Amino acid sequence: MTRSSSPVLWVLCVLLVLSPALAAPPITIPDRPENLHFDDLRFEIPDAAGLRHVLSNGVPVYVVEDHTLPLVDVAVAVRSGDWIDPPERAGRASFTAALVRRGGTASRPPDDFDEQADFLGADIESLASATRSGATLNVSSQSLGEGLDLFCEMIRAPRFDAGRVAAARDNLRESLGRRTDDSLEVLNREWGRLLFGPDHYAVREVTPKHLETLVPGELAAFHRATWRPDSMVVAVSGDVATADALARLEKCFAGWPAPSGPPPPWPPPASTVTPRPGLYSVDREIPQAKVLLGHLGTKRRGWDDPDEPALEVMNQTLQGRLMRRLRVELGLVYGVESSFDLGLAEPGVFRIFLETENASAAKAIQVAVAEVRRLREEPVPEPELAYARKALVDGFPLLFDTPAEVAGRFAEDEYLGRPHTYWRDYRDRIRHVTPEQVQRLAQRSLQPDRLVVVLVGKWADVARGAAEAGIRPESLVRGPVTRLPERDPVTLEPR
Amino acid sequence: MRTRASQTSFAGLCAKICRVPLAGFCRPSVRPAAAYLIYIALAAIDPGMAAPASSPQAAARLPVEAFELDNGMRFLLVRRPGVPMVAAGWAVRTGSGDEQPGSTGISHLLEHLMFHGSRRIGTRSPDREGDLMARQDDVADRLFDLRRQPASPARDAQIADFQHRLEKLLDDQRPLMVQGELWRLYQDQGAVGINALTDYDYTVYYGQIPANKLSLWFWLESDRLRDPVFREFYTEGRVVEEERRKRLESTPEGKAVEQLAATFWDGHPYAWPTLGRTEDLSGIRRAQAEAWFLARYRPDQITAALVGDFDPEQVKALARSYFGRLPRPATPPPALASSPAPAQTAERRVTETCDCTPQSRVLYRTPAFGHSDTYALDVLAGVLNGRTGRLYRSLVLGQGIAFAAYAQHEPDRRSGLFQVVLESKGEATPEALVGAWDAELDRLRREPVSGRELQKVKNQILTDSWRGLADPLALALRLLTWDARGDWRELDRWPEATQAITSADLQRVVSTWLNPQQRTVGILNRGRR
DSSP states (O other): OOEEOOSSOOOOOOEEOOSOOSOOOOOOOOSSGGGOOOOOOOOOOOOHHHHEEEOTTSOEEEEEEOOSSSEEEEEEEESOSGGGSOGGGTTHHHHHHHHHHHSOBTTBOHHHHHHHHHHHTOEEEEEEETTEEEEEEEEEGGGHHHHHHHHHHHHHOBOOOHHHHHHHHHHHHHHHTTTTTSHHHHHHHHHHHHHHOTTSTTTOOOOHHHHTTOOHHHHHHHHHHHSOGGGOEEEEEESSOHHHHHHHHHHHHTTOOOOSSOOOOSSOOOOOOOOOOEEEEEEOOOSEEEEEEEEEOOBOOSTTOTHHHHHHHHHHHHHHHHIIIIIIITOOOSOEEEEEOOBSSSOOEEEEEEEEEGGGHHHHHHHHHHHHHHHHHSOOOHHHHHHHHHHHHHHGGGGGSSHHHHHHHHHHHHHHTOOTHHHHHHHHHHHTOOHHHHHHHHHHHOOGGGOEEEEEEOHHHHHHHHHHTTOOGGGTSSSOEEEEOOBOTTTOOBO | OOOOEEOOOOOOHHHHSOSSHHHHTTOOOSSOOOOOOSEEEEEOOSTTOOOOTTSOOEEEOOOOEEEEOTTSOEEEEEEOOSSSEEEEEEEESOOGGGOOTTSTTHHHHHHHHTTSOBSSSSBSOHHHHHHHHHHHHHHHHHHHHHHHSOOOHHHHHHHHHHHHHHHHHHHHHGGGBOTTHHHHHHHTTTOEEEEEEEOSSOEEEEEEEEGGGHHHHHHHHHHHHHSBOOTTHHHHHHHHHHHHIIIIISSSSHHHHHHHHHHHTTTSTTSSOTTOOHHHHTTOOHHHHHHHHHHHOOGGGEEEEEEESOOHHHHHHHHHHHGGGSOOOSSOOOOOOOOOOOOOOSOEEEEEEESSOOEEEEEEEEOOTTOTHHHHHHHHHHHHSSTTSHHIIIIIIISOOEEEEEEEEEEOSSOEEEEEEEEEOTTOOHHHHHHHHHHHHHHHHHSOOOHHHHHHHHHHHHHHHHHTTSSHHHHHHHHHHHHHHTOTTHHHHHHHHHHTOOHHHHHHHHHHHOOGGGEEEEEEEEOOO
16 A cells, blocks of 8 residues: 655645635625726736747747646647548548557557556547647646656557557448438538538548558558658646656657658648539438538638738627527527638638528528628628627637647647737737728628528428528529438448 | 536637647547645555556645625635636526426526526616516416417417517517627627536536626626516527427437436436426416526525636625625525435336437436445446446457447436446447446456556546646536535545545445346437438
8 A cells, every 4th residue: 555645735725714704895886787897907928939949859849837737738739631641542641640549559559558548547649630630648747757658659659550450440430320310410511512522631531442441551651651750749738847848758759750751741732612602401300400601711811811800800790690680689599600710721611500490490591691791781880899809809818728728829830830929919900900891801701692501401391481481492592402412321422 | 318408608719719729629528527636645545556656646625715605605716826717607506306397497498598687687678678578478378378278260360369469569678678788798898608507406607707807797697696587588488499409309319318318217307308398398487487586596505616817805805795685595495306216126128219329328326416325436437438448448349349338427416327328339239238238247246346447447537636627617617516416525525535445345336226127228229221
């Protein structure tokens, strides 16, 4: 039996005060909340340059010390992801990333690796998205050394154990049959295919013919070529001294050479598809229609793109208006979201998502489209815009409210090529957005004639509700009304 | 199992930007974690079992400052200087478990109505509105009666007439209302994630407030607790129905799981979802919601929690000034509805079809929150779960018959639930998965869990317990929900108590609570294809 005391000193008491505390200045309660007085919010984001370090092999590392909890977070991102895979190799990047964690390491068979990680209480994950891959470690500071040993070996030398690869492939095969169970998944799939085309890297999905290419040798080769130190950034935060963290990472990645081949192309290529406007529907026996509507946006003209703050304010305004109209005034939806992103190297996406009873879908779409038009036609009244700006400025500190977020956000800057000054200037840029700017931008970037609407729901009820409301579905947006087929979940071919 | 019901907020910044940028990829956390600060020395429990030097040995306690107002309202404060935000919320100890068949869903509907303002917020003329709402209610009463009469042309004509009158009265009220004012006041000041959720035993209202505007939270929250006005009662019902469609009726498993819960909790107030039964929702009247509020939203049933960057002395002064205005209740709080566990002597089996993966769910009644066996049941779930847990190792990797397999233990105020979810793979039937689970259970009964396996789970629980502290909002919610289910101090007891569990304890709780005669098995087969 071992008895050990804590390595960390902390305040050792739980205060329980049962009666109100001693005298405090009297508080006057104003009759309206508008009459409350607020001091200025003081918040300076941490100095990124002071948190940035470079390992001897050139890997940038951001370290944010915080000793509140006895935990350390390490996050690693590498330039690997679905965009690298040619269409016939769909799924390779994601599957590789998944097996980095599941397939053991050079010196540890997968069962041993898992057992050691779990015994430490460490949380180790690896993952990939369309434009990024990486791994994360969360471990008690006491076990940081052992946790990092596992983590580093996993990143540098994953084993891709044949048994585990086969088991994961089996599970992947099984999951193909479930891909049309969830209506929201169907909605997102059809939306992506219409906007970017079925072969776009962020849209295409694994089909049975891809499965046989997901074998250990292929995964290892892909990992060697794309999980490489010369495209890596690291974020460390939590209960560790900066010097200690750097020394450990130095040891971890020392002597790991970059492969001789060129790094994957960056940024990811743009789609060449021009979406066809119109209303598209998938007929399903569900009581609530799920709707996405929007169109492709524009490419980012640099990180100081003057449109960006205006877009954020415009979107904040639209979001507020949609919620007020559709939920508060009409009671048609539980929630509605809008977003407008600038693309890194390809057009971003403007979209509105809503869910409403089938019979109300046409009405809800009509209202949403009208709100889009209104932003083009009328300037947003300055008070409304002022609130949108204030909400963005005052909510800003939440982007930095844990050490993991601070380190991660700065490391992400480096990954994307976004200058740290982006954050320094963010609030000022928002503060200067004017109604004229928003309207000009709305006229340029919101294009009702290009709207693509995808609806998954029970079409007979949608049509009946439309008729009762005096709405012709054909007139909701420009372009034809098209019935999309249900797809076979495994092949994704129309049934 | 349960479908938590909640408000949605006017999504702001955070809906767009991934919360933990590099690390998170916005993934949800898998296991529940509890939260502690301050370490206490803990002994590794199994005699002779030397924990390796690297295993986390210390549990930590929360530096919570707790105080109570004269009216019985409690406050829990955790100061987190740094980023100028405060996660703030309050929970009232009432939820769908207090409801009666016939008016299920009233707690959740009330949660929605609490966002429609007060005598001061959301209105241009509270008195004129009051008159109109009284007239609306009269008309609605007539409509309600008419709808229960047998259909006839005369009745239908009357319904149409009263419906028209109701619409007219609603239209008359509209110019007097400031719709969505509560949301707007928060959002315009940079508050984020203003929301609420209803569960079996509690209803909690929360958000994140810029630290310099904390007095806004005190103003608006105490205001709506003083005299809320349930305006837009007749349209909010539609929003709630949309929420039900979204969460229950149009998800792959929603309806089947609702049926399973009804069978499992038969005769118990957890038998209906917090979203309510459809047929009940439409019959709830405004007066009922008002009475429900008056009886249950009492300061001595409410706890508030704040986590973030604030001055505790200032918060205490604000609490006394604002929430101190709520009158001290003169009557004792409503008694907790008794919940006799109906005697069950044989397994219940429910077969449902769904547009989902074939799966089985095995459900057991377990003791309520705070019971000493809940700790061993948590450790038991740990033995079963995770990459090296028995379910994954055996059913997913070893036998290859499951796509996924996990256990959940949820002790609530009136009762607990231990549930095993087994998703089938390939040709394996849901019934075969139940057989595989029985074999695992049998092994648990026969063989003591090894010292190392037990220590592994304890190490995981301890580390997880710290993880839950990292996010201020998650910590505030944990304080509130644990307090509402029993006592927030369980957050301190829990790590110590789980570290003390022995393999004999595990065998004991398996034989006490995971009894084949007292379980409910849900078999979900794919229906559509």
